[in-house]
Amino acid sequence: MHMINNLPQSYRSVARLALSLLCETLNGYTRETPYRRCKPPNFDIDATTGFLPSQPLPKLPETFDCWETALSEAPFQVRLGADEDEEALDYRSSSAAWRANIRKVSEYFICEVPPMKLTTCQWSVIDIAPLRNDRRMLQRSHLVLAFLVHYFVHSTPPDENGDPIVVPRSLAVPLVEISQILEMAPVLTFADTVLWNWTTINPDLPVSAENIRFLNLLSGTDDEHNFYLVSARAELRGAEILRIIEDYNGIRDTGELTSISKISKDLARLAEIIAEMTEIVNSVRNVVDPHVFYFAVRPWWKGSDGDGPSSPGWIFEGVPDQDKLDLSGPSAGQSSVMHALDIFLDIDHKLEKRRFPAPSENNKKADGSFMERMRRYMPGKHRDYLENLSASSRPLRELAQRTPAVREPYNLAVKALKKFRDEHIKIACLYVVTMSRSAPLTCPVGAMMMKMERGGGGGPARGTGGNELSTLLKAGRDATARAMLEERNWGPGKSWIK
Numbered sequence: 393m394h395m396i397n398n399l400p401q402s403y404r405s406v407a408r409l410a411l412s413l414l415c416e417t418l419n420g421y422t423r424e425t426p427y428r429r430c431k432p433p434n435f436d437i438d439a440t441t442g443f444l445p446s447q448p449l450p451k452l453p454e455t456f457d458c459w460e461t462a463l464s465e466a467p468f469q470v471r472l473g474a475d476e477d478e479e480a481l482d483y484r485s486s487s488a489a490w491r492a493n494i495r496k497v498s499e500y501f502i503c504e505v506p507p508m509k510l511t512t513c514q515w516s517v518i519d520i521a522p523l524r525n526d527r528r529m530l531q532r533s534h535l536v537l538a539f540l541v542h543y544f545v546h547s548t549p550p551d552e553n554g555d556p557i558v559v560p561r562s563l564a565v566p567l568v569e570i571s572q573i574l575e576m577a578p579v580l581t582f583a584d585t586v587l588w589n590w591t592t593i594n595p596d597l598p599v600s601a602e603n604i605r606f607l608n609l610l611s612g613t614d615d616e617h618n619f620y621l622v623s624a625r626a627e628l629r630g631a632e633i634l635r636i637i638e639d640y641n642g643i644r645d646t647g648e649l650t651s652i653s654k655i656s657k658d659l660a661r662l663a664e665i666i667a668e669m670t671e672i673v674n675s676v677r678n679v680v681d682p683h684v685f686y687f688a689v690r691p692w693w694k695g696s697d698g699d700g701p702s703s704p705g706w707i708f709e710g711v712p713d714q715d716k717l718d719l720s721g722p723s724a725g726q727s728s729v730m731h732a733l734d735i736f737l738d739i740d741h742k743l744e745k746r747r748f749p750a751p752s753e754n755n756k757k758a759d760g761s762f763m764e765r766m767r768r769y770m771p772g773k774h775r776d777y778l779e780n781l782s783a784s785s786r787p788l789r790e791l792a793q794r795t796p797a798v799r800e801p802y803n804l805a806v807k808a809l810k811k812f813r814d815e816h817i818k819i820a821c822l823y824v825v826t827m828s829r830s831a832p833l834t835c836p837v838g839a840m841m842m843k844m845e846r847g848g849g850g851g852p853a854r855g856t857g858g859n860e861l862s863t864l865l866k867a868g869r870d871a872t873a874r875a876m877l878e879e880r881n882w883g884p885g886k887s888w889i890k
């Protein structure tokens with residue numbers, strides 16, 4: 393499927409059709425069901441934990457001690473470079489030493505690893521060959537290097553001249569190589585911060601939101617931990633969504649009465665799960681403080697374009713074709729569960745389909761390709777799963793359109809997703825938009841961060857990739873609403889798009 397992604401846009405649908413026909417022939421399946429048999433053997437999805445691995449990732453082998461050591465030391469040595477409060481200033485020299493250590497390529501250093509074990513660290517461009525055939529190790533090394541890159545970049549005090557930040561080759565080169573194998577962006581992603589960043593509290597108990605804790609926290613705050621936990625809770629809830637989608641695509645004949653009854657029941661259940669996810673997202677209000685989130689946590693996540701057009705950008709030393717790198721940083725917009733839902737329910741973020749009511753001027757101004765771009769930050773196998781789902785020859789919305797018994801539960805599910813996005817907008821507003829305007833000016837961190845966020849001259853709050861935030865999120869919400877069927881009920885004043 394990835395090979396298909398590499399083809400020019402105009403060839404992709406032809407290639408997908410050819411693949412689908414080939415599978416039909418090979419499997420002797422009816423025209424309706426190429427999806428299931430053609431499923432590649434492994435999308436790296438677990439029946440219980442969904443896109444999270446079923447077990448915590450192991451640490452890297454000894455050859456890569458330098459990376460693991462730098463990561464475990466960073467919380468004790470490194471603080472935000474833009475933070476000018478007294479405590480952070482005290483860390484300026486240890487932060488600088490931590491970065492200098494990484495920059496000194498090909499020299500030997502003695503690193504003290506607790507508990508007092510001495511390790512020789514060679515900060516060279518370490519050959520990643522020993523990791524190549526072990527997916528879990530590759531994932532761990534992506535996590536470690538991506539965290540190191542963000543520690544490195546954001547512990548550097550802001551450059552007065554606005555020059556780009558140089559990410560040293562000892563991090564940049566292996567991170568890009570590993571990302572190429574995993575087919576994902578060489579930067580901190582949702583997978584690094586949430587999917588792969590945990591261990592079990594009690595290894596004898598099953599993996600669940602109650603039995604995991606997060607290992608790497610850039611800010612070291614409980615708020616960051618809780619944010620990851622809420623995201624993981626939503627992600628784990630998503631495992632049941634994947635089962636419903638899988639069941640739908642596995643039904644042999646959607647015309648049968650029993651099939652229609654199962655689809656309707658599953659869609660009603662889907663609406664309930666989405667409602668639970670809305671509750672989960674809303675639960676951040678109890679466990680994540682907006683100030684801490686905005687001023688202490690979020691600055692660490694910024695990618696090379698986090699400040700919009702005025703971003704100084706990053707240079708990945710020793711890496712060719714820099715301009716082709718995706719370096720926007722993590723976002724829950726990279727959650728494959730949400731994309732799976734969008735595909736299943738046929739949400740048209742790119743405004744390519746004729747739907748009612750027509751998009752507003754603001755909707756048209758939003759970055760319609762945001763969600764598609766976020767897929768490049770997912771592990772390739774998860775993206776393949778989504779591609780496979782998009783290629784399903786049995787679009788649910790079309791079935792709902794021609795089958796009254798499916799239409800209502802379909803609409804319920806869409807409505808629940810619209811409600812999710814409504815509530816999510818309120819949260820983004822509280823945690824990002826409001827905070828960007830209400831920085832506590834007495835606090836030097838706040839003042840400095842506000843300056844950074846606004847590029848010194850005011851401007852809209854931005855999301856991952858420097859997008860104008862509220863326009864983006866509202867466009868996603870409105871695109872969701874437009875998937876609703878039964879247009880005949882939408883007279884003047886009846887549209888439920890706000």
Ligand code: HEM
Nearest residue numbers: 622623626673676723724725730819820823824855856868
């Ligand atoms: C404090 C809590 C949260 C805040 C402040 C927040 C903020 C944001 C922001 C600013 C964006 C815009 C794109 C970006 O910058 O990445 C975004 C996108 C997104 N967030 Fe959140 N988010 C929060 C929690 C969550 C959680 C727990 C989920 C769980 C699934 C989630 C799901 C999404 C999705 C799917 C998108 C893509 C846009 C969309 O689908 O509407 N967010 N979020």
